[in-house]
Structures are given as C-alpha cells and as structure tokens.
Amino acid sequence: MHFRRRILQPRLLPPLSQVLFIQPSRSYASSTFLLSPFLPFSRPSPKHYIKIFIASGFLLSTSLILYENSENRRIDKAVRKGTLPELDISSDKYYPRPQVLEQLKKIFTPQKNSRPYYIIYGKHGIGKSTSIKMALKEVGQGVIYVDIPLDTNDFGKSFAKAMNITVSDLTGYNKNEPWKVALNAFERAAKDYKAKYGRPLVIIYDNVDRLIHKNTQILDILQSSVTECDIKKNYIAVFVGSEYLFPQRMSSHGYWTDLDYFEIGDLTENESIDYLSTKKNIKVAEANKIYELTGGCIEDLEIAADDLISGQSIEDIKQRIKMDVEHKFRDAKLFPNEKYYETGRNIINALLKSKELCLTELWKYSNYSDSDNEILSKSIFAYHPETHKITLQSKSIEYYIRENAKYYIE
Ligand SMILES: Nc1ncnc2c1ncn2[C@@H]1O[C@H](COP(=O)(O)OP(=O)(O)O)[C@@H](O)[C@H]1O
C-alpha cells in the first residue's frame, strides 16, 4: 500500500530555474540574458523588460531586413510591380495610336486562353518600343520588360535590372553565364507568382534581333524555356523585333507551331499628316510632301520633320533620303552587277506592279533560293510574318527606285 501510494504520488516538477540551467551550454549565455528577468531569484525589474524589448525589436528588425532583401523577395516585389520602363519621349510629343495600344494591352494582360508566346514585329523605327512602354504605363503590373542591349555580353545585366536587382546578387552567379542565372531566377519567380496569384507573369524581350546573328543559341534557350514552362503556363513571353530572320528562326522549331503575331505598321496617310501638323507644327502642304517621300513610318516622318524645322528645304530632305537609301542598296548588294542585282530587280518590278508578293513565290525570280534570303534581311523589302508576304519597305525606297529607273525598272 505504502509502496503503491509512493508510486502514484505526483512528482513535483523541477523549478523553472533548473529547467533553464539544463539547456545546452552553447545557448546558455543568450538564454539567461533574455530570460533572467523570469528567474525566481532575480525578480524582473523594469530595466530587464526594456532590455528584452530592445533585444527582440533588434532581432525582429534584422530578420525583417534580411527577409526584405532576400533575392526571392526582391524579385517577387519587382515582378508584382512590373519593370515599368521609362518612355524616351515626353507625353506631349507622343502621337496616340489607340488601336495599337489596345492590342498591346490585351497581350500584356493574360487571359485563361492566352497563348504562352507572342511575336511583336515591325520594321525598325515604326514605334514598337514606344508603344510597348506606353501600354505598360497602364497594364505594367506583373510584366517584366527586358531590353536586349547592343552589346549582348550585357544581356544578363539588363535582365537582372529589369527585375530590379543586380546580377551579382543572384544565386549561382559566377558559376553560370549571367543571363542564364537571371532567366533561372525569373522562372522561379514566375512559378511562385502563378501559385500565389493564379495568373502567369509576362516577360517582354525587346530588340531580339540583337541575338539573331551571333547569339542564336540564347534566343533558342529563351524560346524553349517558355515551352518547358508551358505545361504549367507559368509565364507568357513576348519577343519583339524587326528582322526577317527573327520570326523565321522562331517558327523553325517543331514545337513552336502556332505562333501569334502582332505586326505594328505604318501610320495611315491621314495619321501621318495629322502627326506632322499636330506634333511638329508643319503646314499641311509640306506635311503632304514629307509623307510622299517617307511614307508612314513614324521615325522617318520625325526625322524629315526635324530636318524641315531645322531649316532644310524639301529638296535637301530629298537628297538626304536618296543618300540613305543608296547606302541600303549597297548594303543589300543591289547595285548593278552585284550579287543580288538581277534577283532584286525582278522582285522590285513585280512589287511595283502588285504591291505585295508571297514569300513562296520568290523562287520564280532568277532561280531565287533560300540562300538568297539575305536580300530580305536588308531594309529594302519588308516581310510580314503573319501573311508571309513581302512588300517594298517604304515610300523612300520606292522614291529611290523611281529616281534610278534606268537601273531598276524594266
Ligand atoms: N506614338 C509616337 N508618337 C511620337 N513619336 C513616336 C511614337 N512612336 C515612336 N515615336 C518616335 O519614333 C522613333 C522610333 O520609335 P521606337 O519606338 O524606338 O521604334 P522601334 O522600337 O519600332 O524601332 C523614336 O524616336 C520615338 O520617339
């Protein structure tokens, strides 16, 4: 009985002080510092409470700073806000293009049935980057805008910058090429974003042409990354460029069957005249003359308008345009007796008659073969990827051809 009673007797718990002293020795110093006010023999004084308060405040703020500055956290914050690239022109100089803007806003606002990839195409100077930046002012959240730099060695840097981080902050930097590290970080951010918000991130690669000649493998990897993530639709990639070779390369991959294109084209005649009069204060009669020389490419209009404003005559502008186009003809090897002269002349004449030709019809012209595609990479002809048609690139080209009719018109 006695024995039993002893067993059933509840064992007294050791005093708190003893429990604390049995803690592993390593944390002893800090735990006694923090908990000493609670020890039975040292009654907590207001001073102790203040110490605890300061210490916990310090710990809390340090961990908050570390958390806020962690790579993932910073990227996550950046992707939520979006890159919001700065516009290169002031809003009073910007000529509104509402239809282009609406289409871009749709592309940058992913819907359930959105395609995971897009190509925004249009000749150099047509206003792609400006329109994209303008659209991002309205729908830039969750959109990363990466400008591929002229020096592609700096691609990783600008990729990281687009995510509001420097490339040296990224995990894996030093072991891998910077752009790969940035892409991996973006892929992780896209996965987290999709899990958190249920919609894909959007990434825009502007100036993709800069990768097409020397760094095609980078473009291929950017492309396959989207397709790999496609199953989960973590992100949508928009590739922006001007060169004929770029959509050709992208559509050459088997898995990339149904590319969606949005081509940004010339301003209409009315828009061009309206742009020159409202934004450049040019009289309608002169605006008409400029349009007849340049066509509706906004950069060509802008340059001619600025020439006129700076005191040049329409005749001076004509001479300048002739020289510019002559450079392009030389570059495209279209001078008489040069490599593409015969082929080019035949295509030019066909285009003067019919305005546009199907790419698949080109073989008809002087045994045109794929090796002649170089001629399409120069700025004489414009390629329209959605329809596979080619046209003359601009009114300036047509003007030069007519001025040199004895060489180029049958
Ligand atoms: N909507 C616009 N209104 C006024 N100027 C424009 C507009 N779009 C483009 N520009 C001007 O035309 C030039 C080329 O535009 P940009 O967007 O760089 O063309 P792209 O990216 O197609 O090569 C720039 O100098 C820009 O300021």
Ligand SMILES: [Mg+2]
């Ligand atoms: Mg651009």
